[in-house]
Amino acid sequence: MAATPAPGRVGDVRRQNLALVLAGIQRNGGATRAQLAAESGLTKASVSSLVTDLLESGLVQEITATRDGERGRPGTGLVLNPARGVLAAEINVDYLAVGVLDFAGELVFHETLERHNRGSRPSDLMPLLLAMAERAATMAADAGVELLGGELTVPGLVDTERNVVLAAPNLGWADVRLSEELPRLLPEAPFGVTLSNEANSAALAELWFGHGADHGAGHGTNGRFRDFLYISGEVGVGGGLVIASRLFAGPQGHAGEIGHVVVHPDGPLCACGGQGCLETFAGQEAIYASAGIDRGSTAKPMDELLSHLAQGAERAVSAVQQAGHYLGIGVASTARVANISAVVLGGHFAALEEWIAPALRGSLDRHAPGLIPPENLAFSGLGRTGALRGAAATSVRRILSQAYELIP
Numbered sequence: 001m002a003a004t005p006a007p008g009r010v011g012d013v014r015r016q017n018l019a020l021v022l023a024g025i026q027r028n029g030g031a032t033r034a035q036l037a038a039e040s041g042l043t044k045a046s047v048s049s050l051v052t053d054l055l056e057s058g059l060v061q062e063i064t065a066t067r068d069g070e071r072g073r074p075g076t077g078l079v080l081n082p083a084r085g086v087l088a089a090e091i092n093v094d095y096l097a098v099g100v101l102d103f104a105g106e107l108v109f110h111e112t113l114e115r116h117n118r119g120s121r122p123s124d125l126m127p128l129l130l131a132m133a134e135r136a137a138t139m140a141a142d143a144g145v146e147l148l149g150g151e152l153t154v155p156g157l158v159d160t161e162r163n164v165v166l167a168a169p170n171l172g173w174a175d176v177r178l179s180e181e182l183p184r185l186l187p188e189a190p191f192g193v194t195l196s197n198e199a200n201s202a203a204l205a206e207l208w209f210g211h212g213a214d215h216g217a218g219h220g221t222n223g224r225f226r227d228f229l230y231i232s233g234e235v236g237v238g239g240g241l242v243i244a245s246r247l248f249a250g251p252q253g254h255a256g257e258i259g260h261v262v263v264h265p266d267g268p269l270c271a272c273g274g275q276g277c278l279e280t281f282a283g284q285e286a287i288y289a290s291a292g293i294d295r296g297s298t299a300k301p302m303d304e305l306l307s308h309l310a311q312g313a314e315r316a317v318s319a320v321q322q323a324g325h326y327l328g329i330g331v332a333s334t335a336r337v338a339n340i341s342a343v344v345l346g347g348h349f350a351a352l353e354e355w356i357a358p359a360l361r362g363s364l365d366r367h368a369p370g371l372i373p374p375e376n377l378a379f380s381g382l383g384r385t386g387a388l389r390g391a392a393a394t395s396v397r398r399i400l401s402q403a404y405e406l407i408p
């Protein structure tokens with residue numbers, strides 16, 4: 001039900017009601033004013049007034065809404081306006097990426113620059129990322145999409161309040177402040193650019209954009225899993241926890257970091273400073289080394305690994321099986337602590353699904369029998385766009401929650 005206005009708080013109540021209506025439009029694209037009123041508990045008159053403001057702001061637009069099996073004139077539905085959008089940027093260990101997501105949820109622009117970023121300073125990377133962002137903004141403007149805000153996602157622990165990368169071991173970053181760099185990515189955007197963790201962003205992408213086993217697990221809030229552990233496989237191994245269809249980041253925002261769960265107490269030293277972390281067995285570099293692939297001698301080591309696997313090369317198969325074994329140990333420990341019974345794997349784990357899945361399932365059966373049912377182990381189909389999509393969608397939701405700033 002709508003909140004009852006208290007003296008002097010009418011503006012706050014209107015903002016809350018505006019958020020209710022926007023959430024209803026986002027959830028049920030094409031909903032009519034009457035449907036939004038019924039769902040939100042607001043009066044039809046209140047909804048109509050709020051919708052008028054939203055139409056004038058350009059955040060939503062009207063469409064013809066068909067009503068199956070009903071006679072009479074079609075109703076007028078409401079959707080988020082695809083002529084509004086956001087920028088997403090990603091710094092990863094071996095590439096940079098930029099994308100534009102419109103409010104309809106379409107990734108209308110995506111550019112990736114392959115680059116070894118380990119040891120690079122922000123001053124090395126930001127000019128490249130700024131040039132990519134400029135190209136994305138130009139493309140968006142040419143397509144009639146106004147960019148209202150954005151998000152930069154990185155493979156490390158972040159302080160979102162201060163826009164600081166606390167620790168990104170595989171980049172070699174510690175306590176890196178990006179407060180000055182972020183606004184430069186989208187200088188004219190009214191809602192600015194924020195910072196996020198890459199694995200958390202990818203986990204949210206699975207929740208909001210996944211489509212079952214072939215294209216991800218989440219399929220929005222009506223998807224297969226409301227609670228799951230997402231595991232991101234890149235040079236490092238990251239993770240994100242989704243509980244009750246919401247990202248659970250923990251008190252300091254670091255929950256779900258499965259890559260630094262200890263899976264072998266006498267294992268190799270990790271970039272984080274610890275010993276025996278999952279990342280030292282299941283990260284890309286660990287797998288390549290075990291498979292006998294020299295990253296310095298090939299431009300596309302993953303393609304080479306997949307070729308070796310397809311040929312049944314014993315060393316490559318053994319390397320991936322070992323990664324799957326230790327991945328199972330990490331999943332078993334994490335899932336028990338977090339009380340999670342579903343897992344989604346992305347990044348190189350998805351690319352290696354055919355070879356890593358049997359070893360992973362065998363390890364889970366041994367260390368945590370029955371904890372993760374076979375149907376609750378899924379591999380992402382979003383590819384490299386996962387973190388970008390999640391970062392962009394987070395930016396959309398942030399903007400919608402502050403939509404009152406666009407309404408006089």
